[in-house]
Amino acid sequence: MTQITAESQRKFLFPIIALLIGFPLLRHYGGIFATGTPFTALDSAFLIPIVPILIFPVIAILGQWYAGEEWWRERFKEGGMIALGALAITLSLTVWLAIEFFTKGGTCSDEVILAKEACEAGGAEWIPALFAGFGNWFSFDVIRMQDGGSWALESDAFGIGMWIDNVSLTLLFVAAFLCFLICWFSLGYMNTDPINKDRNHRFYAEFVLFSAGMLGMVLADSFLWLFIFWEIMGLCSYLLIGFYYERPSAAYAAKKAFLTTRVGDVFLLIGLLMLYDIYGSLDFAVVFDDPSTGVGGAIVSAGAVKGAMLMLFIGAVGKSAQFPLHVWLPDAMEGPTPVSALIHAATMVNAGLYLVARMVPFFDVGHGGVEGIGDIGILIAWIGGITAFMAALIAFVQNDIKKVLAYSTMSQLAYIFTGLGVSLWLFNNGHHHAGALAFGAAMFHLFNHAMAKGMLFMASGSVIHEMHHAHHEAHDGDSEDHDDFDAQDMRNMGGLASKLPITSTAMAIGCASIIGLPLIGGFWSKEGIIAETWAATALHGETWLLFPAFLILLTAGMTGFYMTRMWMMTFAGKPKTEYAANAHEQTPWIPTPLVTLSTISLVGGITLAWLGATHWLGDGEALGHAIHADGYAASLLNTISHAFLPDDFFILLVTWTAIAISLVVGPAAAMKIHGGRLAKGESAPRLIAWILPLSTKFGKADVTELAESGFADALHRRLFFDEWYDALVAKTMIPISAAMAWFDKRVIDGAIKGIEWGSIRLSMNLRKVTTGSASDYILMAVVGGISILILLWGVI
Amino acid sequence: MIPAMYLAGLGAILFCLGLVGVFTNKNGIIVLMCVEIMLNAVNLNFIAGALHYGDVTGWVFATIAIAIAAAEVAVGLAIFLALFGERKTIVLDEIMRLKH
Numbered sequence: 001m002t003q004i005t006a007e008s009q010r011k012f013l014f015p016i017i018a019l020l021i022g023f024p025l026l027r028h029y030g031g032i033f034a035t036g037t038p039f040t041a042l043d044s045a046f047l048i049p050i051v052p053i054l055i056f057p058v059i060a061i062l063g064q065w066y067a068g069e070e071w072w073r074e075r076f077k078e079g080g081m082i083a084l085g086a087l088a089i090t091l092s093l094t095v096w097l098a099i100e101f102f103t104k105g106g107t108c109s110d111e112v113i114l115a116k117e118a119c120e121a122g123g124a125e126w127i128p129a130l131f132a133g134f135g136n137w138f139s140f141d142v143i144r145m146q147d148g149g150s151w152a153l154e155s156d157a158f159g160i161g162m163w164i165d166n167v168s169l170t171l172l173f174v175a176a177f178l179c180f181l182i183c184w185f186s187l188g189y190m191n192t193d194p195i196n197k198d199r200n201h202r203f204y205a206e207f208v209l210f211s212a213g214m215l216g217m218v219l220a221d222s223f224l225w226l227f228i229f230w231e232i233m234g235l236c237s238y239l240l241i242g243f244y245y246e247r248p249s250a251a252y253a254a255k256k257a258f259l260t261t262r263v264g265d266v267f268l269l270i271g272l273l274m275l276y277d278i279y280g281s282l283d284f285a286v287v288f289d290d291p292s293t294g295v296g297g298a299i300v301s302a303g304a305v306k307g308a309m310l311m312l313f314i315g316a317v318g319k320s321a322q323f324p325l326h327v328w329l330p331d332a333m334e335g336p337t338p339v340s341a342l343i344h345a346a347t348m349v350n351a352g353l354y355l356v357a358r359m360v361p362f363f364d365v366g367h368g369g370v371e372g373i374g375d376i377g378i379l380i381a382w383i384g385g386i387t388a389f390m391a392a393l394i395a396f397v398q399n400d401i402k403k404v405l406a407y408s409t410m411s412q413l414a415y416i417f418t419g420l421g422v423s424l425w426l427f428n429n430g431h432h433h434a435g436a437l438a439f440g441a442a443m444f445h446l447f448n449h450a451m452a453k454g455m456l457f458m459a460s461g462s463v464i465h466e467m468h469h470a471h472h473e474a475h476d477g478d479s480e481d482h483d484d485f486d487a488q489d490m491r492n493m494g495g496l497a498s499k500l501p502i503t504s505t506a507m508a509i510g511c512a513s514i515i516g517l518p519l520i521g522g523f524w525s526k527e528g529i530i531a532e533t534w535a536a537t538a539l540h541g542e543t544w545l546l547f548p549a550f551l552i553l554l555t556a557g558m559t560g561f562y563m564t565r566m567w568m569m570t571f572a573g574k575p576k577t578e579y580a581a582n583a584h585e586q587t588p589w590i591p592t593p594l595v596t597l598s599t600i601s602l603v604g605g606i607t608l609a610w611l612g613a614t615h616w617l618g619d620g621e622a623l624g625h626a627i628h629a630d631g632y633a634a635s636l637l638n639t640i641s642h643a644f645l646p647d648d649f650f651i652l653l654v655t656w657t658a659i660a661i662s663l664v665v666g667p668a669a670a671m672k673i674h675g676g677r678l679a680k681g682e683s684a685p686r687l688i689a690w691i692l693p694l695s696t697k698f699g700k701a702d703v704t705e706l707a708e709s710g711f712a713d714a715l716h717r718r719l720f721f722d723e724w725y726d727a728l729v730a731k732t733m734i735p736i737s738a739a740m741a742w743f744d745k746r747v748i749d750g751a752i753k754g755i756e757w758g759s760i761r762l763s764m765n766l767r768k769v770t771t772g773s774a775s776d777y778i779l780m781a782v783v784g785g786i787s788i789l790i791l792l793w794g795v796i
Numbered sequence: 797m798i799p800a801m802y803l804a805g806l807g808a809i810l811f812c813l814g815l816v817g818v819f820t821n822k823n824g825i826i827v828l829m830c831v832e833i834m835l836n837a838v839n840l841n842f843i844a845g846a847l848h849y850g851d852v853t854g855w856v857f858a859t860i861a862i863a864i865a866a867a868e869v870a871v872g873l874a875i876f877l878a879l880f881g882e883r884k885t886i887v888l889d890e891i892m893r894l895k896h
Contacts, residue, residue: 775819
């Protein structure tokens, strides 16, 4: 293995930056040569998923040809540079699109026919900032049964196009930005690990295909294309989680993730068929135009839509790892760390949320939604509340640093689901304004969570990488030495704050954002979700929402506990192993994404809140609307005072309860158990140095007894979900499969074998006729000829 | 004038005799002779038809058939000669090459 120096990183920066800036310019002015007018970002948006899809086979094939060659490893980073270039193009196009969106968006554009129709038809009302829905580039015809049983050809039934509005643009940016940074990170993480040597091209090829899946899904303008890209992601998650397929646990985890999400996908497909049956199309423009009238102008029945929504939601549950289909996500940590960051921050788990967010038009009764389907919103909120609480509970006892983050992801996604569920209920019961706020808060939380969690996973990757490296060095590079050392186990860490200054600072900021410390990142959105859920319960009187509201409030405190616990176990106190004492930050490519995302987590939340991201996402009110109206200082003050001192007294109470338990109770409890100063002579980076002395102020609690209790054991075993599923499978699937196998073996195979045996016997008997005697043959010919004659005679 | 029906009836009887001869005889030469009887039965039928309709085509056919039958007999006998040279027999039941 060749050591990559910091200089070699700088060498690569120039082409990447040139591509980031140059590609949109090239595309823009290239249009003059091609068509006479410059291409706009909208014209180029289709390249966002296309470029990674085209790059995928390039990396895979070149990797197969040149794996092991020096220049391929050094110059191209085993395909990593090609992947980074492709992702740089998608990121630059996304940013260009966003700029155009904010300068031109919100109007019914003439250049895009479909968008104009949707816009003028009022479809734009509930997705207020609808920017563009492309027409179809190519389409398929279908034959559909008409009323009365005749069949008719419908042209242009399924076509591929694009749908760009504030929600899809947000997810597009999250996906493109994080994919780019995670790919950057991978250049340091994957290429310096000897275990990956000469097979990284597989990783990068699948990585870009995964990004293409997410980018395409977000841009899709019909449920059909959404589903297709959704499945591309499912495939890539299988491939990437099973990257180390030689390890049985990784192969098992890959299978588990694939099959569990498959359960949801089947329901999603059923839901799509139901939607097609109701509306006669799967295009957003057609379906969202007026969800209360179905195909041929018929009034749709609430029951049918409710069923379709339920099926769609089950699909989202599988993809976003919510109770009861959450079991795959913790096991998915078997993949390399960048994959965890990719799946759990940038792409896959957000797909389910996006699908639920796309369900809003069906619920918005003020704008053509179907009345009386609000129960689905309550169900979503319940599932969210239960998952948030359960995942946080299990995260309490995890010792694997990535597993803590995995459960944290589940828990935070559940917050977003709760917010979306509440918003759907509010929309369906005529509280449009409150619903839009809840929706905006949920989407805003998605953004904050994605940024923080992507960074946390990369930071954990940095910790694991350096621990692994220290272990490797301690054994003098002898990679054959397989002792039980687990570089991911937090019980082997401790005191890393001084050894890994950038990582520890980044992780502290990420934890703060996830916990929702006031003013940082997730605070702005999480408070919004909690407040809106309680508002729906208390102000709008839906008692069924009390349970999820209570659970997510409690979970806020639990989040404070498990995130602080993770940080303290990893970075505070004295090193628990010699390897932790010798670890230090040395790998290039890793710090850059950490610093970038730390900055976004730290200031992005407040900036976006100040710009009014919640209202923009929910209502389509222009970003910076408040600043424009009130001026900078006044609107900032307004934002902050609104967050801390809501008008309604009840919401004020809820807000301060949430702040108190997430800021004080949870972290203090964690510090009491795991806090501690660093070893003598070590000093933490200044930004976080104050935490360590603070962590000792709460005294020291011994929790051995609690940690060995039956409850902790149950949590360690993930509340027995795997056992339950195994038992369920043993009780239901295996007997059914056995019966099927018997049927297959005896009846189907029996019939086939019977035919085979029968023809053999028949042939044996027929063979006796073949005597070989010429006169016998003549006799047969004559008998045959006479028979034919008789037959002909009979007919004539 | 003999009625054409009698000629046709004689032809049919000769044909059946030839057919039975083909089935029952094991000697190749006799089988060949029986085939000749069947051929001539057919010729007789042609002539019966020609007489009945007053058409010359039947005569022509019969003449051609006789010429071809002569050639056919030559070929058939040649085959039997060759077969006898190889197998030392022309008894059909002993020459079951078609089976194997």
